[in-house]
Amino acid sequence: MKKAKLAVGYGSICGGCDVAFTDVGTKLADLAEIAEIVYWPAVVDGKIEQLEAVKNIDVGVYFGAVRTDEHETVLRLLEEKSDVLVAFGTCSCYGGIPGLGNVETKESLLTTAYSNAPNTRAEGVPSLEEITIEELKMPELRDYTSSPADLVEFDVFVPGCPPPVQSVIDLIDFVRDYRENGNIPDALFLAKEGTVCEYCEREKPDKISIDKVMRVHESDLNEEECFLSQGVLCLGPVTRAGCGDEPRCTYRNMPCRGCFGPTPKIRDQGTKFLSSIASSIMLGKEKQISEEELMRLLSEGFIDPVGLFYRFALPVAIINRKHQEK
Amino acid sequence: MMTFEPKITAFLCKWCGYAGADMAGTSRIKYPPTVTPVRFPCTGRIDLSHILEALRESDGVLIAGCHTPNDCHYIRGNYQAFKRITVLKTFLKQMGVNPKRVRLDWISASEGRKFAETISAFTDELRDLGPFVMEQSEVVQ
Numbered sequence: 029m030k031k032a033k034l035a036v037g038y039g040s041i042c043g044g045c046d047v048a049f050t051d052v053g054t055k056l057a058d059l060a061e062i063a064e065i066v067y068w069p070a071v072v073d074g075k076i077e078q079l080e081a082v083k084n085i086d087v088g089v090y091f092g093a094v095r096t097d098e099h100e101t102v103l104r105l106l107e108e109k110s111d112v113l114v115a116f117g118t119c120s121c122y123g124g125i126p127g128l129g130n131v132e133t134k135e136s137l138l139t140t141a142y143s144n145a146p147n148t149r150a151e152g153v154p155s156l157e158e159i160t161i162e163e164l165k166m167p168e169l170r171d172y173t174s175s176p177a178d179l180v181e182f183d184v185f186v187p188g189c190p191p192p193v194q195s196v197i198d199l200i201d202f203v204r205d206y207r208e209n210g211n212i213p214d215a216l217f218l219a220k221e222g223t224v225c226e227y228c229e230r231e232k233p234d235k236i237s238i239d240k241v242m243r244v245h246e247s248d249l250n251e252e253e254c255f256l257s258q259g260v261l262c263l264g265p266v267t268r269a270g271c272g273d274e275p276r277c278t279y280r281n282m283p284c285r286g287c288f289g290p291t292p293k294i295r296d297q298g299t300k301f302l303s304s305i306a307s308s309i310m311l312g313k314e315k316q317i318s319e320e321e322l323m324r325l326l327s328e329g330f331i332d333p334v335g336l337f338y339r340f341a342l343p344v345a346i347i348n349r350k351h352q353e354k
Numbered sequence: 355m356m357t358f359e360p361k362i363t364a365f366l367c368k369w370c371g372y373a374g375a376d377m378a379g380t381s382r383i384k385y386p387p388t389v390t391p392v393r394f395p396c397t398g399r400i401d402l403s404h405i406l407e408a409l410r411e412s413d414g415v416l417i418a419g420c421h422t423p424n425d426c427h428y429i430r431g432n433y434q435a436f437k438r439i440t441v442l443k444t445f446l447k448q449m450g451v452n453p454k455r456v457r458l459d460w461i462s463a464s465e466g467r468k469f470a471e472t473i474s475a476f477t478d479e480l481r482d483l484g485p486f487v488m489e490q491s492e493v494v495q
Contacts, residue, residue, distance in 0.1 A: 315430070326437060349490070
């Protein structure tokens with residue numbers, strides 16, 4: 029049987045998704061058996077011209093968010109040429125960590141990175157415009173990060189930062205199934221429908237009341253008990269499950285950070301969590317303290333709501349970029 | 355010259371805020387026609403996504419419910435709203451949105467005058483702030 033043509037394109041990424049792929053070990057050899065890699069810069073050295081030259085691709089995989097025109101070009105090329113388009117990793121599903129840059133303007137991002145950070149001494153910042161030196165082109169940084177899923181229509185979504193080994197195995201199996209039967213799914217998520225809490229075995233109380241929001245290092249964590257009832261913020265209730273039958277963070281005594289993005293029933297992961305967690309503060313004991321005291325508890329407990337609750341899904345939130353108001 | 359007239363979406367609890375707006379009407383107290391009321395069973399029912407979605411279409415959102423500590427029909431729904439909106443304001447500040455665009459007030463069923471005064475004051479405040487344009491990075495859904 030003919031091999032399926034596979035192409036992997038990059039947006040704004042950290043490289044973790046490539047590492048996640050190699051994490052499957054010998055299973056990767058199966059991929060080589062069923063697929064011919066026509067473009068994948070980290071695996072077979074390739075330039076964008078190579079992707080442009082390919083006539084058709086069976087499975088196109090996109091890693092990362094969209095922050096420059098270059099990223100969008102790759103994404104559009106993949107969309108145009110691929111039969112099945114796969115969003116691999118949280119960045120391509122929801123915008124991911126690079127999306128947090130949306131709380132700043134592009135000017136302030138560059139100033140911080142190149143001259144204001146304590147460990148840099150460079151004066152001035154690189155140009156904000158596209159630069160061409162001889163044949164090399166440095167694309168311009170866009171005003172904000174977008175989630176690729178908002179720009180094109182994906183057939184398969186593989187959330188996770190990075191996606192766990194099981195998801196990669198599922199994806200390889202999916203490529204095999206596609207090669208044999210030619211099935212093209214409609215918005216298939218290689219994850220679960222429910223929340224992380226449904227798979228977490230920690231003991232959960234019926235009602236959660238938090239007297240003080242604790243950081244992980246401040247609390248003496250009981251490994252059997254729900255994080256939230258101990259005052260440690262855990263995004264399990266609003267996060268899609270799929271990182272394993274034993275959620276990979278909570279099982280190892282760390283709270284869930286929400287890397288699988290919102291569950292299908294939630295419109296906006298961060299806002300949903302803010303709504304529920306804010307009402308858990310001093311639940312049932314509000315009247316014992318003054319409103320000022322309550323307000324102090326809240327503003328000390330949630331210093332950075334965006335960084336905490338929108339860590340992985342800011343570009344798909346209702347308010348998803350910095351506004352410039354007085 | 356056309357002056358800017360703000361649009362306010364008001365989420366009113368049916369026991370106090372909405373009854374207060376009713377009282378303003380039956381008492382024939384005048385207030386600016388800038389407000390679109392939405393009746394909620396309790397301010398505790400208001401999810402933050404309701405507020406943000408409303409903010410997409412208006413310049414400000416008013417939430418009015420029963421006085422703290424003991425007026426809430428459901429015992430502490432008003433506190434739930436208070437806590438949520440306090441955190442929401444921190445979030446709005448981070449995103450560069452003026453937190454004054456979301457206003458929480460306690461207005462009881464008998465306070466028709468307070469309702470009218472709140473609307474007038476909020477309208478003036480929003481007029482100073484100017485129109486709110488929700489900058490969206492891409493069209494979402």
